[in-house]
Amino acid sequence: MTTAGIHRPLANEPVSWLGGMTPNQFMRRHWQKKPLLVRNAFPSFQSKPGKGSPPISIDQVLALCSDDRAESRMIDQSAKGWRMRHGPFLPKSIPSTSKPNWTVLVQQVNTQLAAADRFLDAFRFIPEARLDDLMISVAGPGGGIGAHVDSYDVFLIQAHGVRRWEIAQKFDPTLLDDVPLKVLESFEAEDDWLLEAGDLLYLPPNVAHRGTAVGPACMTWSVGFRAPNRLALADAIWSNHLDGLTDQDWSDPWLGATDQPGEIPDRLVMAMADQFFQCLPSRQEVALAVAKTLSEPAPASLFETPSRPDTPARFAAKAQKRGLRLACASRFLEWDGEFLMNGEQLSCPANRSLRTALKTLANQRRIAANPRRALPSALQNFLYPLYLAGWIVYDSSAD
Numbered sequence: 247m248t249t250a251g252i253h254r255p256l257a258n259e260p261v262s263w264l265g266g267m268t269p270n271q272f273m274r275r276h277w278q279k280k281p282l283l284v285r286n287a288f289p290s291f292q293s294k295p296g297k298g299s300p301p302i303s304i305d306q307v308l309a310l311c312s313d314d315r316a317e318s319r320m321i322d323q324s325a326k327g328w329r330m331r332h333g334p335f336l337p338k339s340i341p342s343t344s345k346p347n348w349t350v351l352v353q354q355v356n357t358q359l360a361a362a363d364r365f366l367d368a369f370r371f372i373p374e375a376r377l378d379d380l381m382i383s384v385a386g387p388g389g390g391i392g393a394h395v396d397s398y399d400v401f402l403i404q405a406h407g408v409r410r411w412e413i414a415q416k417f418d419p420t421l422l423d424d425v426p427l428k429v430l431e432s433f434e435a436e437d438d439w440l441l442e443a444g445d446l447l448y449l450p451p452n453v454a455h456r457g458t459a460v461g462p463a464c465m466t467w468s469v470g471f472r473a474p475n476r477l478a479l480a481d482a483i484w485s486n487h488l489d490g491l492t493d494q495d496w497s498d499p500w501l502g503a504t505d506q507p508g509e510i511p512d513r514l515v516m517a518m519a520d521q522f523f524q525c526l527p528s529r530q531e532v533a534l535a536v537a538k539t540l541s542e543p544a545p546a547s548l549f550e551t552p553s554r555p556d557t558p559a560r561f562a563a564k565a566q567k568r569g570l571r572l573a574c575a576s577r578f579l580e581w582d583g584e585f586l587m588n589g590e591q592l593s594c595p596a597n598r599s600l601r602t603a604l605k606t607l608a609n610q611r612r613i614a615a616n617p618r619r620a621l622p623s624a625l626q627n628f629l630y631p632l633y634l635a636g637w638i639v640y641d642s643s644a645d
């Protein structure tokens with residue numbers, strides 16, 4: 247089990263899993279623009295003696311399918327058509343990986359397994375605010391979810407076995423009727439590749455694709471992205487803003503007598519309209535609300551609070567020895583000097599070294615162990631309540 251060489255690359259560093267491009271070049275040439283196939287992007291996934299294997303095994307993924315904290319779906323195809331069921335699944339109801347025409351997909355594996363969160367570091371040259379999850383599928387021969395289109399970018403990494411990917415940039419968007427998932431009615435591939443363990447295919451949004459397992463034990467990892475839908479975002483920001491406003495009684499001491507009571511006085515209607523504009527948030531308030539929303543954890547995320555919490559002194563000693571990391575499900579972002587964690591704005595004193603340390607935590611998702619230097623007390627005090635909430639944890643990978 248190795249993740250050798252997988253790290254958060256610098257924007258100008260040539261990266262093997264981007265085919266030798268730098269993240270800057272990748273973003274300019276491919277992001278939201280055109281597909282990219284990289285053979286042997288992750289050589290350590292090859293499951294060959296001396297090469298290693300992916301940092302998460304098929305057995306670990308199948309175990310998540312039986313866990314009610316993970317979101318899983320099973321999709322199979324038979325003469326009766328497509329069928330989809332939602333997990334958790336009893337272990338005995340999960341078919342053998344050599345049985346044909348079935349697949350399970352587990353979403354948000356990165357919020358469950360630290361190895362998956364660490365793997366995402368390879369893609370953290372893209373802002374965390376856009377990164378969604380690592381979804382993992384396991385399939386038997388012929389298994390897949392049919393030809394479809396996603397509205398987000400995706401990196402598809404073949405982690406085990408072989409999968410055939412067919413893609414088309416021009417396609418008829420009509421979907422099959424009476425099917426529990428979105429499958430294109432007709433699909434003609436323009437390109438077609440067999441991906442083996444370690445290969446990567448990047449697809450921008452709106453490229454139709456079909457991935458079909460070729461042979462047994464096919465495991466594919468999908469690094470997915472997100473951006474809140476604009477109406478949902480507007481709705482959330484507006485209702486939050488209204489909750490924070492206090493109402494005022496109407497007053498119009500300037501109102502005059504009228505001979506035409508059926509007519510609304512212009513001044514009355516305009517004064518009432520002005521009240522609406524007084525309720526509007528400023529652009530800065532809206533931007534902060536957007537930033538907060540972007541830091542919200544994925545919907546099904548659970549945070550485990552420590553069952554026997556350490557005292558502040560013990561917390562500081564252990565943090566120094568083991569280092570700290572964000573809990574897998576935590577989202578910690580910084581915007582315009584504000585620190586936002588899991589949908590909350592954290593109040594942070596104007597202490598330069600504390601702010602620098604928090605920026606590092608937001609970028610690296612961890613604070614390294616340092617046996618020679620204790621965490622500064624301002625940082626300890628800031629982090630201790632987050633540890634009690636289960637939002638940050640000791641970094642066991644440092645053990």
Ligand code: SIN
Pocket residue numbers: 349382383390391396400455457466467468
């Ligand atoms: C899969 O892993 O089978 C599906 C991934 C995708 O098509 O987005």
Ligand code: CO
Pocket residue numbers: 394395396400455
């Ligand atoms: Co897809």
